[in-house]
Amino acid sequence: MENKNSFSMTVLSKSVNESFVRSVVSAFALGLDPTVEEISDIKTAVSEAVTNCIVHAYKDTIGKIYISCEIKDNVLSVKIRDRGVGIENIEQAMEPLFTTSDDERAGLGFAVMESFMDSIKVRSAVGKGTTVLLKKHISVRYANKKQR
């Protein structure tokens, strides 16, 4: 039987929601029986994506962050979308250590997402917003196989 599940939610771009969103997404991912390391990877990547929305997309304002998650077979997909300022140059934004923020940001958000997830896609339009799509394959372990 195909293993498929999904959920979506919307939160305000308040920094207190960083921990809320990463907790919800990682709880959802538990359905795939991930390892401790896989869960930490997902948590960290999601935290970076949500922080980007708060720090950059809605820099001086509060807006909505749209999160949708899907589990299909053994792949977790997380889409994080905002209607904020958008990214002018995606390639440059994704370079490690590049940051437009002066608020002690390391400029490593995208680098973390890239290295902790299997794939990342970024779409953005200036003045319209940004969508980040993260995917991670969760290895099938014995207990998980047996259940299906």
Next chain:
Amino acid sequence: MAVEISARGEVLTAVLIGEIDHHSAFYIRKEIDSAIELNMPSLLILDFERVTFMDSSGIGLVMGRYKTIAKRCGEVHVVGAKPQIYKVMKLSGLERLVRLEKCS
């Protein structure tokens, strides 16, 4: 998130407790910076053993404190980093600036 700070001579130790993200880093930074101001340490020890989660905001936090301490020719040591935290730190190349010790 909480931070317990103690000073002994020229050594300032900050024990970080809980989750470090952009939200909590703001508070931790303020606490540590006022202790640095007050104690002028030559060695700052950042103890991560009780940190349960950290994203790249933690890197910004360490780098920022390193800049302050390095100006006075001091050193920063990071101790007790658990695997998830160590992984984020390694990615940033932080070990070129500060001494990095994994959780034993």
